[in-house]
Amino acid sequence: xxxxxxxxxxxxxxxxxxxxxxxxxxxxxxxxxxxxxxxxxxxxxxxxxxxxxxxxxxxxxxxxxxxxxxxxxxxxxxxxxxxxxxxxxxxxxxxxxxxxxxxxxxxxxxxxxxxxxxxxxx
Numbered sequence: 409x410x411x412x413x414x415x416x417x418x419x420x421x422x423x424x425x426x427x428x429x430x431x432x433x434x435x436x437x438x439x440x441x442x443x444x445x446x447x448x449x450x451x452x453x454x455x456x457x458x459x460x461x462x463x464x465x466x467x468x469x470x471x472x473x474x475x476x477x478x479x480x481x482x483x484x485x486x487x488x489x490x491x492x493x494x495x496x497x498x499x500x501x502x503x504x505x506x507x508x509x510x511x512x513x514x515x516x517x518x519x520x521x522x523x524x525x526x527x528x529x530x
Contacts, residue, residue, distance in 0.1 A: 418444055423441040441459050443459045445457075445466060449468070473524075
């Protein structure tokens, strides 16, 4: 298994929380989870890898959709239980077609931009 220069806490479920943030604009794009293997793949390739809890598998962001994330830097929070991927996003980050997964307010108002049609993409 990959060893890291910092201690990471993958919790009882073997996952660490990852926030993906646009490296240029600072916009928060998405929140996901990663296993030790996903973090190692990300660090090695420079492409964002995550772990899908619903599909129970490792996945590379954009492998199917083409909406990729080139990771410029990986930051670790003070407790080592969350990561921040600073990314160069190609296309939308959200599987629903929006630039960011955080495209709605609590009142249900859409505040984000739809950048692709998921029916055509998937």
